[in-house]
Amino acid sequence: xxxxxxxxxxxxxxxxxxxxxxTLAAITVGVMISVPxxxxxxxxxxxxxxxxxxxxxxxxxxxxxILALVVALLGGRIGFLPAFIALTLYSxxxxxxxxxxGLESVSNSVIEAxxxxxxxxxxxLREIKLPLAMPVIVAGIRTAMVWTVGLATLSTLVGAVSxxxxxxxxxxxxxxxxxxxxxxxxxGLAVGLDSLVASVQWLIERRNEAADSTRLRRLRLSVYAxxxxxxxxxxxxxxxxxxxxxxxxxxxxxxxxIMAGLLAQELEEAGFSVEQRLGLGSDVxxxxxxxxxxxxxxxxxxxxxxxxxxREDNPGRESIRAGVMNxxxxxxxxxxGFTGFQxxxxxxxxxxxxxxxxxxxxxxxxxxxxxxxxxxDLEFFGRPEWLRLRDLYNMDFAEKLTFDPSLMYSALAxxxxxVISAYTTDGRxxxxxxxxxxxxxxxxxxxxxxxxxxxxxxxxxxxMRTIAALIDSISDQAMRQANRLVDxxxxxVSVAVEYLRGxxxxx
Amino acid sequence: MIExxxxxxxxxxGATLAVADTSLTVERGEFLGLIGxxxxxxxxxxxxxxxxxxxxxxxxxxxxxxxxxQNPEALRRNIGYVFQGIGLFPHRTVAQNVIAVPQxxxxxxxxxxxxxxxxxxxxxxxxxxxxxxxxxxxxxxQQQRIGVARxxxxxxxxxxxxxxxxxxxxITRNELQDEFKNIQRSxxxxxxxxxxxxxxxxxLADRIAVMRDGIVLQIATPHELLTNPTHDYVxxxxxxxxxxxxxxxxxxxxx
Numbered sequence: 001x002x003x004x005x006x007x008x009x010x011x012x013x014x015x016x017x018x019x020x021x022x023t024l025a026a027i028t029v030g031v032m033i034s035v036p037x038x039x040x041x042x043x044x045x046x047x048x049x050x051x052x053x054x055x056x057x058x059x060x061x062x063x064x065x066i067l068a069l070v071v072a073l074l075g076g077r078i079g080f081l082p083a084f085i086a087l088t089l090y091s092x093x094x095x096x097x098x099x100x101x102g103l104e105s106v107s108n109s110v111i112e113a114x115x116x117x118x119x120x121x122x123x124x125l126r127e128i129k130l131p132l133a134m135p136v137i138v139a140g141i142r143t144a145m146v147w148t149v150g151l152a153t154l155s156t157l158v159g160a161v162s163x164x165x166x167x168x169x170x171x172x173x174x175x176x177x178x179x180x181x182x183x184x185x186x187x188g189l190a191v192g193l194d195s196l197v198a199s200v201q202w203l204i205e206r207r208n209e210a211a212d213s214t215r216l217r218r219l220r221l222s223v224y225a226x227x228x229x230x231x232x233x234x235x236x237x238x239x240x241x242x243x244x245x246x247x248x249x250x251x252x253x254x255x256x257x258i259m260a261g262l263l264a265q266e267l268e269e270a271g272f273s274v275e276q277r278l279g280l281g282s283d284v285x286x287x288x289x290x291x292x293x294x295x296x297x298x299x300x301x302x303x304x305x306x307x308x309x310x311r312e313d314n315p316g317r318e319s320i321r322a323g324v325m326n327x328x329x330x331x332x333x334x335x336x337g338f339t340g341f342q343x344x345x346x347x348x349x350x351x352x353x354x355x356x357x358x359x360x361x362x363x364x365x366x367x368x369x370x371x372x373x374x375x376x377d378l379e380f381f382g383r384p385e386w387l388r389l390r391d392l393y394n395m396d397f398a399e400k401l402t403f404d405p406s407l408m409y410s411a412l413a414x415x416x417x418x419v420i421s422a423y424t425t426d427g428r429x430x431x432x433x434x435x436x437x438x439x440x441x442x443x444x445x446x447x448x449x450x451x452x453x454x455x456x457x458x459x460x461x462x463x464m465r466t467i468a469a470l471i472d473s474i475s476d477q478a479m480r481q482a483n484r485l486v487d488x489x490x491x492x493v494s495v496a497v498e499y500l501r502g503x504x505x506x507x
Numbered sequence: 508m509i510e511x512x513x514x515x516x517x518x519x520x521g522a523t524l525a526v527a528d529t530s531l532t533v534e535r536g537e538f539l540g541l542i543g544x545x546x547x548x549x550x551x552x553x554x555x556x557x558x559x560x561x562x563x564x565x566x567x568x569x570x571x572x573x574x575x576x577q578n579p580e581a582l583r584r585n586i587g588y589v590f591q592g593i594g595l596f597p598h599r600t601v602a603q604n605v606i607a608v609p610q611x612x613x614x615x616x617x618x619x620x621x622x623x624x625x626x627x628x629x630x631x632x633x634x635x636x637x638x639x640x641x642x643x644x645x646x647x648x649q650q651q652r653i654g655v656a657r658x659x660x661x662x663x664x665x666x667x668x669x670x671x672x673x674x675x676x677x678i679t680r681n682e683l684q685d686e687f688k689n690i691q692r693s694x695x696x697x698x699x700x701x702x703x704x705x706x707x708x709x710x711l712a713d714r715i716a717v718m719r720d721g722i723v724l725q726i727a728t729p730h731e732l733l734t735n736p737t738h739d740y741v742x743x744x745x746x747x748x749x750x751x752x753x754x755x756x757x758x759x760x761x762x
Binding site: 107108113117119128132 | 585590598
């Protein structure tokens with residue numbers, strides 16, 4: 001546990017720096033856009049209504065959707081930029097709204113007096129309305145700040161470094177220490193930045209008071225020092241960093257964390273400097289390897305076949321492999337080779353339940369399915385595979401429930417459902433001793449794991465030599481065991497990586 | 508000197524007139540009271556003088572110059588303005604409020620400081636004691652004293668007042684009325700004051716214009732208005748202070 005903790009704490013400076021830069025950049029730009037917009041809206045009723053509607057609508061978009069949309073709009077670009085844009089959009093509502101409210105709440109008699117003594121509209125705005133609205137505007141900025149710090153954790157999914165890296169990796173690999181460190185750090189940052197803004201505001205409100213009180217002067221100095229320090233830390237991230245030779249990436253689930261760890265370790269031992277971008281969204285990582293911002297990751301043939309080639313048929317494992325290879329070549333993506341295991345959907349049952357019903361293949365379920373309850377992950381029943389399975393076998397279940405994957409396995413273990421849509425390399429298949437049903441009619445797609453690389457990486461003979469060690473070297477069984485170490489036994493990813501390396505040597 | 512020549516104001520494109528064909532002259536150093544019920548057009552008339560409102564037709568001259576030919580902000584900086592809402596700037600100190608107009612006029616810092624001191628002295632709130640306070644730390648009467656000081660800080664010779672003492676308690680109101688009348692006399696200010704309090708108008712103004720429905724019914728000295736009202740409505744509104752005065756006189760005789 002304490003080794004785990006110190007391992008996590010080593011990551012803290014980089015994650016802190018990434019999170020801070022993202023938050024400060026988004027808030028700064030958010031303020032620079034939103035305050036003028038709020039001023040404009042307060043002056044014109046015609047602007048106010050539509051503007052407030054638009055910023056409210058942005059806010060109602062699920063944050064993940066905004067992130068994905070921004071990545072798509074930027075042509076697959078990942079990292080700081082899409083996260084920064086999404087967070088900036090998200091920060092706007094409270095700032096715009098509070099600016100409008102703050103300006104509107106300035107008393108009419110004060111404005112009449114300002115006008116009556118001969119202030120121009122611009123002077124009234126700058127010298128009277130804005131200073132008087134400032135506490136309300138700052139309250140909006142503080143709200144936006146706290147939201148942004150929280151939302152910045154999601155930017156991990158588009159490849160920006162943040163405390164979200166702790167949280168996503170931790171949740172997926174059942175590393176509660178990582179989740180805790182990430183959550184506490186994120187909450188701490190939110191509280192810290194919030195009180196910093198509050199103290200800056202407090203000082204601004206007292207800027208006219210004589211500074212001869214030493215306490216006030218000392219406070220002012222320390223606040224400035226903290227602001228300067230934080231800005232320096234955030235800006236440091238903008239300096240050109242020594243670029244790693246290779247960027248290894250992965251999607252946000254255990255197998256991908258293990259495979260990314262394995263790739264990174266092999267490549268580092270071959271002398272490359274490696275940067276890991278973990279927990280990227282599935283679309284995000286594919287686009288990233290195409291555009292060259294990621295050098296290598298593990299993809300599955302079925303994903304390419306169904307999601308990118310939009311094929312709804314299932315010609316069988318070998319034809320899919322061939323079709324996918326052709327497609328990738330057309331797309332200019334280097335498919336370096338297959339790792340040997342496949343992580344596909346399979347219907348799974350408790351062994352005792354299957355024996356009791358006399359089931360060993362999906363065929364056997366056909367006559368029983370109208371009596372059985374099925375559980376699946378959140379997407380399975382919406383995928384073409386389920387539709388094909390239903391049509392090919394002409395069956396449907398009495399009850400269809402969807403679960404978070406880990407809850408799906410416990411539902412099966414506790415006999416709440418009879419059948420689930422398991423993943424063939426899932427460690428829990430081994431741990432719960434589940435029976436994977438055969439699929440004689442080829443309803444479920446093959447998902448052969450393969451290594452996709454950027455042209456830059458594939459052009460390096462040393463890279464190709466290193467990667468060759470991983471090709472056809474990991475069995476379903478070995479991958480399932482590696483996943484089990486993390487998901488069921490609670491070992492860190494590094495232990496599973498070591499296990500796989502041992503298995504590879506044996507082959 | 509303020510001259511209004513056939514001034515009209517309509518807010519609805521001419522369908523109804525808030526101020527109808529009004530002509531009047533306020534001489535240099537004169538104190539004119541504008542009196543009438545709510546909505547009679549007295550405040551609109553006042554606000555047209557410093558272009559807080561613009562006349563629909565007619566001409567307004569301040570010291571011989573048409574106000575519409577002047578930049579509205581420059582015009583307002585040269586005309587003192589005091590109103591019931593007081594409108595001190597709550598984020599500025601009392602002294603900063605007083606020097607608002609000289610600052611807008613970009614006086615030198617020495618002149619500003621000297622003038623600030625003089626104005627605050629004039630309204631009885633010395634700068635040493637009150638200058639650094641915030642407006643919220645003053646009583647209502649003190650706030651309006653500062654309102655007056657602010658209006659006079661840039662040494663205007665014309666001052667517009669919109670029910671300046673309306674929100675004050677009677678004792679404070681009397682004090683301020685007296686003090687302001689003294690200041691007006693000694694500085695020879697040309698003042699237009701809107702009020703709905705006939706007693707106030709009678710006691711402060713050199714002449715009084717009685718307005719109803721946008722029309723000036725009679726302009727006269729207080730004495731004339733009391734002794735020779737030319738209009739039933741005027742007779743009606745001077746009757747109340749007269750009755751009160753007579754009643755008070757009776758009370759004093761009984762003693």
